[in-house]
Amino acid sequence: MCFRKVFLWGGFLVVLSGLLSCSIKENRLDCPCHLYLDLSSVSRHAFDSLDVFLSSQKGTRCLSVPLPEDPSAPYLLEVEKSSLLLQVCALENGTLWLSDPEEDILKIPMGQQCPPVFTHFSYLDTRGDECMEKIQLRKNFCTLDITMVGNDPTQDYPFSLWIRGNVNGYDEQGRPNEGVFSVPLYPTRKGKCAVRVPRQKDDSLELSLCKNGEVLAEFALGNYMRMGGYDWSLADLKDISLKIDCAYLKIEVEIGLWKESYHFSVEI
Numbered sequence: 478m479c480f481r482k483v484f485l486w487g488g489f490l491v492v493l494s495g496l497l498s499c500s501i502k503e504n505r506l507d508c509p510c511h512l513y514l515d516l517s518s519v520s521r522h523a524f525d526s527l528d529v530f531l532s533s534q535k536g537t538r539c540l541s542v543p544l545p546e547d548p549s550a551p552y553l554l555e556v557e558k559s560s561l562l563l564q565v566c567a568l569e570n571g572t573l574w575l576s577d578p579e580e581d582i583l584k585i586p587m588g589q590q591c592p593p594v595f596t597h598f599s600y601l602d603t604r605g606d607e608c609m610e611k612i613q614l615r616k617n618f619c620t621l622d623i624t625m626v627g628n629d630p631t632q633d634y635p636f637s638l639w640i641r642g643n644v645n646g647y648d649e650q651g652r653p654n655e656g657v658f659s660v661p662l663y664p665t666r667k668g669k670c671a672v673r674v675p676r677q678k679d680d681s682l683e684l685s686l687c688k689n690g691e692v693l694a695e696f697a698l699g700n701y702m703r704m705g706g707y708d709w710s711l712a713d714l715k716d717i718s719l720k721i722d723c724a725y726l727k728i729e730v731e732i733g734l735w736k737e738s739y740h741f742s743v744e745i
Contacts (some may be wrong), residue, residue, distance in 0.1 A: 625668030654682035
C-alpha cells in the first residue's frame with residue numbers, strides 16, 4: 478500500500494516536472510536573445526564609442542556603445558527574438574552626428590562635407606538564445622585632396638571651389654541616399670584644400686572653379702574618377718588627389734598609380 482502511494486506520488490512528480498518543463502520551454506520565446514558584439518577589430522585609437530541601431534518590425538532601438546577596455550571582451554545586448562537589421566556607425570574620435578532616426582541614419586546638411594563615417598550593416602537571426610556578430614567598420618567616405626598650382630603664397634588665393642553631387646547621406650541599410658550635396662571650398666595661400674564626399678551611386682560628381690561667385694570652369698569629376706578606375710562599391714573607399722593649374726589650364730587627377738591630365742579653357 479505504501480509502495481503504491483510512493484509510486485503514485487513519484488508518477489505525479491514526473492508529470493508535474495513534464496508540465497513545468499513545457500511551460501518553461503514555451504516561456505523561452507518571451508526571453509530575450511543575448512546578442513554579443515565582437516569589437517576586437519575596432520580601433521581604440523580611432524574610436525571611443527559606437528552608435529548602434531537595431532531595427533525590426535517593432536521599430537528601431539538606438540544606443541551608444543562604449544568600447545570595452547579589454548578588446549577581447551564582447552559587448553552584450555539583450556534583444557528580442559526576431560530578425561534584426563544591425564547598423565553600427567562611428568566617427569573617428571568623436572560622436573556620430575545623426576539625422577532624424579525616422580529618416581536616414583546619416584544626412585549631410587547643405588554646405589557641409591561628409592563626416593569621417595565608418596559603418597557596419599548586417600541582418601541577424603536572433604530567434605535563438607544567443608547570437609554573435611563581429612563588427613567590421615568600413616570607411617564610407619572618400620577624401621579629395623586638392624592642390625591649386627601657381628598662387629603667390631604671400632597672397633590670399635583668388636579663387637574658390639564648389640563640389641556638388643547627388644548623394645547626401647545613407648539610408649537605413651547603408652546605401653547612398655539621393656539628395657543634394659553641395660560644399661564650398663576655399664584653398665589656403667598655398668593652394669591646399671580637402672573635402673570628404675559620401676559614397677556615390679553614379680558619375681555625377683562635379684567640381685567648379687569660381688571667382689566672386691561666378692563659375693569660371695566646371696569639371697566632370699565623376700567621369701574623371703571612373704576613367705581612372707575608381708570603384709565606389711569597395712567596402713573601404715579610397716582617397717584621391719587633384720591638382721588644378723590655372724596658369725596652364727590643366728587639371729590632374731591621381732588615383733593610386735593612375736594619373737591623367739585634362740586641359741580646360743576659361744577666361745580668368
